[in-house]
Amino acid sequence: MSLASVSLAPMLSTLFFLTITGLSLTAILLAVQPLWKRHAHLVVAGSVTLAVCFLALPAAQATDVVIINGAGCQVTEEDAVGIFLHNDLYLRIDFTDSHWRFGLRNQGMKGLSLVDVGVQAAQFTTKQYIIKHAGLADMFVPYDDRSHTYYDMSFGNNRMDQIDAADLPAQNGALVFLRTSTGGHYVRDSVPKVAVECREVGVGWLCKEPGHHVRRRIHDVVIWAVYDAFNYDYIIQYTFHEDGGISFRDGATGYNLPGGTSKPHVHNPFWRVSTKLFNRTDNQALEFVHVEDSQGYIATDSELPIPTETSVDWNPLQFSSVMIQSATQTNDYGHLMGYEFLPGDRTGTGRFSQRSQDQEMWTQHDEYLTNDNPGEDGSGSGTNNWRYTWYSPDNYLLNYLNGQPLGGTGDGIVLWYISSVHHEPTDADNQQGSGNRTGITLIHWAGFDMEPHNLFDYNPLGGPPNCGQ
């Protein structure tokens, strides 16, 4: 934006607006200083031009800013210039062969969540809406000897920590400020709480035949935040893959429980993903299973309908997975399009108290499928307010499992996933010179992956026929 492109009329109306809202020019300039640091390329435009631009923005169009510009991997923050923003936070990712758009939110007690996720790759020429809301519902941490039992997301609202520039890699990283709605517009947090990184992750596919060697190296964009549960710091991480998949991970680090630094325990991040494929409600759920015959010689694969709200247990001997797909929307080959939910970094299965007074019955299964009925996203009243008022999942989740036909009511299908990682403190939890395991504990990851299933007509990363011969 140049000085010449800014007309006098919006400037005057903006100045009037600022005057009546009681904000001085000095305050505005102080407030935009963090922006200058974040967008060094803007600083060279000159402070006079910059001040005029920012002053004019409430009357100007939303402006997007490229925050990572790597080879094969670009990230853009939408509506990112000015103090008073038109919209809440949305980012776009542009890989070579695929594109994403999503929002990031800090709501209540549950840390960073994703909203309005859309993906574009292969045959699609526009972004396809897939997820309405995704994030953690809780993190349950029972100690083996039951001297302590914690719900690490019961400690109050807004427990995300500041992310520092030093947390980022030297290249292709960015800090992002979450936003708050106020007075008809949005303003940034005072500190950044989201890290964005573009990472080169290796080979996506390759093919080698004599005289024909081809390969495709790929990137991820990793979005992460830190949820502070006192001694533990949890990394909440969403990874957008170039092939159309998303990984959801929760990583426990920080330091072990004071007074119990050697006590084994299980971290159980409990996830909720509210799907709404193609922004339609005519979706259905299936369970994929691979079943061996009695001799283990021939196997049969099946996709079993899951007609009603229910619990699901992962079967590692059947490669089982939950699939959520459209009941009507097909790709060019007539296959219903959807996503498959698979364990990620899974080292075991948490199962806890079956005594009703402990309210841990929700831990008796790995996954649950429910309809997204009004209020059940945690923003309702009573126990439906679980995002802002703490309740055991027994008090809300189990009430949502009332046998309704999946997809029959509500606004999409919700997958609830319990991920678990057992933490047996070892001497790697020591600080050097002390045997008390009072050091910093290495990150313990747990989560799941969401992968496209017959969503694309062909390899979205441009694989040639065979080896391209």
Ligand SMILES: [Cu+2]
């Ligand atoms: Cu631990």
